[in-house]
Amino acid sequence: MWQVLPDEYIRAQMAVGALVVFGVARVVAAAIGAQRGWRIPVVTNWFIGVAGIFCAPQMLEVLLVASSHPAYVELQGKVIGCAVALFCAPIVSHRLGYE
Template identity: 75%
Template sequence: MVAAGIGAQHGWRISVVTRWFIAAAVVFCLPQLLEVIFVADSHAAFVELQGKAIGCAVALFCAPIVSHKLGYE
């Protein structure tokens, strides 16, 4: 919602905001992803990664709905 508001102020296209959101989601999930890859027994990191990935996916799914409510199209 914050990215949609900033994008609306600056006149960015929704595709640009979506790409920036995906990049932010990757950076947000990167610590757990690296821990899952490089640490042999990292069950807790895997669970955290799943939660963050699901949260980011839900947010990306709801972004068009929120942007429509804000009049950003």
């Protein structure tokens, strides 16, 4: 009755979700930071910390639970999405003139 989704679908869904959330939030934070005089390295470090907190539940489950394959797949997707977003968002912010 319940069909299990393939790992690729779960990984892709988590990656796209993290990419959208962190990409948009990072560009918005750069825009706000440019108006208020925040230093861009501080904003970047803050988002790296938030990405770590975002991935923490799956990381804890992978470390503490023996049979945690779904959590490992979700963790892979989140890490990939966060990494791509935190790499590409400064490029977009720079193109928009915020950095």
